[in-house]
Amino acid sequence: xxxxxxxLVLTPIARLVFxxxxxxxxxxxxxxxxxxxxxxxxxxxxxxxxxxxxRPVSFLAKADYFTGRGLKxxxxxxxxxxxxxxxxxxxxxxxxxDALDAGLARLQAGQPFSIYPEGTRSRDGRLYRGKxxxxxxxxxxxxxxxxVALRGTQDLQPVGSRRIRLARIRVExxxxxxxxxxxxxxxxxxxxxxxxxxxxxxxxxxGQEYAGVYNEPPAHxxxxxxxxxxxxxxxx
Numbered sequence: 001x002x003x004x005x006x007x008l009v010l011t012p013i014a015r016l017v018f019x020x021x022x023x024x025x026x027x028x029x030x031x032x033x034x035x036x037x038x039x040x041x042x043x044x045x046x047x048x049x050x051x052x053x054x055r056p057v058s059f060l061a062k063a064d065y066f067t068g069r070g071l072k073x074x075x076x077x078x079x080x081x082x083x084x085x086x087x088x089x090x091x092x093x094x095x096x097x098d099a100l101d102a103g104l105a106r107l108q109a110g111q112p113f114s115i116y117p118e119g120t121r122s123r124d125g126r127l128y129r130g131k132x133x134x135x136x137x138x139x140x141x142x143x144x145x146x147x148v149a150l151r152g153t154q155d156l157q158p159v160g161s162r163r164i165r166l167a168r169i170r171v172e173x174x175x176x177x178x179x180x181x182x183x184x185x186x187x188x189x190x191x192x193x194x195x196x197x198x199x200x201x202x203x204x205x206x207g208q209e210y211a212g213v214y215n216e217p218p219a220h221x222x223x224x225x226x227x228x229x230x231x232x233x234x235x236x
Contacts, residue, residue, distance in 0.1 A: 149205035
């Protein structure tokens with residue numbers, strides 16, 4: 001109910017102030033679970049997608065946004081809950097799988113769930129190689145993937161800025177992709193091929209240069225360097 005109320009209040013404001021160009025909004029299925037896979041340019045991307053999509057879309061957000069104290073904490077908690085955010089602890093290993101499991105629960109409940117296959121924001125505007133969690137979600141839940149291409153959100157809220165600026169943005173929703181033909185979720189090859197197909201469609205719509213590598217900060221410490229060196233191509 002809070003999510004619906006937030007959309008009713010915030011969506012008209014967003015459309016009036018930012019005058020977004022929205023393409024293909026009705027391509028999202030009207031019912032059932034669907035993975036919404038997008039490129040990632042700004043902190044505000046998740047809010048933009050949630051407010052401008054055909055249906056309310058859940059997404060992952062740092063647990064810190066839900067645990068603050070006082071009036072500021074209450075406002076943060078109310079806002080992120082209202083726009084469909086799911087609180088999660090960020091990190092690798094179990095934390096990453098817990099995040100995917102939280103998304104899977106939403107999909108199995110018949111709700112749209114948004115994920116960034118790149119994992120983190122692009123700081124140079126290029127589109128990075130997708131991590132296969134997006135395919136694992138779609139294949140495990142048995143749902144389609146709607147690719148999304150965002151443009152201009154990096155100007156709406158630049159990396160490192162806490163202020164929202166006036167900027168024109170463009171949001172394009174693509175045709176649903178059925179990834180079931182790539183194989184089962186247990187297959188690393190199926191997850192990799194499905195993810196590459198999703199990223200190819202996002203790249204086609206966004207027009208971004210494809211980096212061809214993962215968007216990761218430099219590895220710190222020997223353990224992390226070894227882990228990355230021996231990571232399986234199908235790893236979540």
